[in-house]
Amino acid sequence: MPRKILIPLYGHEVAPRFDLASEAAIVSADHDGTWGKKIVVLAQVSAEKLCHMILTKDVDTVICGGIEDPYYQYLNWKRIRVYDSVIGPWKQGVEQLLNNKLYPGAIVGQQEESKSNGR
Template identity: 55%
Template sequence: MSMKKILIPLYGNDVAPRFDLATEVLIITTDDAGEGREEKIVVMPQASAEQLCHLVLTEGIGVVICGGIEEEYYQYLTWKRVGVFDSVVGPWERVFERFCKNELRTGSILYGPVP
């Protein structure tokens, strides 16, 4: 069973609205079923898209789930073979749950009642 790492920039309990303004990120290490997971919060010294990209690469992150991201950073991460789900809005727990069920899409809005 393969393990993967997912990074979600946070704003409280929600996915941060902008990748480049997040000062707190959640890194989840999990298996394919979303079980046996380990969560770790990383607090950045300042908001910086460059530092976040560096963190993604040094931590071996396979997937980034974020709100808005500038095209330059999106292109860089995908070029480095990192999967990026952008324009995602909602509480990180619900977003992660959808990701594990392979139901998360770019542009997903996950507020409101659970469908």
Template identity: 45%
Template sequence: MRKLLMPIQGDFIAPRFDLATEILIVNFENGTVQGDPKTIIMERPSDEELCQMVVKENVTDVVCGGIEELHYNFLVWKKVAVCDSVIGGWKKVLEKVLDNTLSQGDIILFGDEQLLTL
């Protein structure tokens, strides 16, 4: 079983990891969501609290927009797979995670279902 954390802002991946206050956590296995996704609302943005949450929740994967190198390196050091520079609606991004087709730098457009890679 894997556990995905995505900082979100409404229907989208949050532009910055360290400024997010809404967090989505999804358990998944073999391309299928297990149980109900969990949304956590943080009182205020905190990069340290978010990194602690990743460790405390035993998160295996993080998908985010921009992330500072310090936080990226910390998460990788903790053996978390980080896919950053992702732009798009979190539901479509989750679909790409589940079918194992999401890549770093992906921009997922709406409507015509195009996927761009920078």
């Protein structure tokens, strides 16, 4: 069964805040390392709505930035693996996850895109 990964987005980056993301990427990854993406624009910015979407879309892994503890605990309780406090371009985050190199708090591709996106 392919993995389903959700990443809240802020432009090309993993959204710094789970509760403030207005769009999310849903990635379906096969065992051979290939993956496809779908970008979903959220009707409403809300941590609750995002949690609901994660459950209804059968997501098994979430890569996100800052997330409040109640939502983190809730997703864990629902057996969803959460990699939080991840900083950097979301595609590189997915690559690192599929290569088993991602960990909570990881800073991926920090010196390139993060700099260019400084606001």
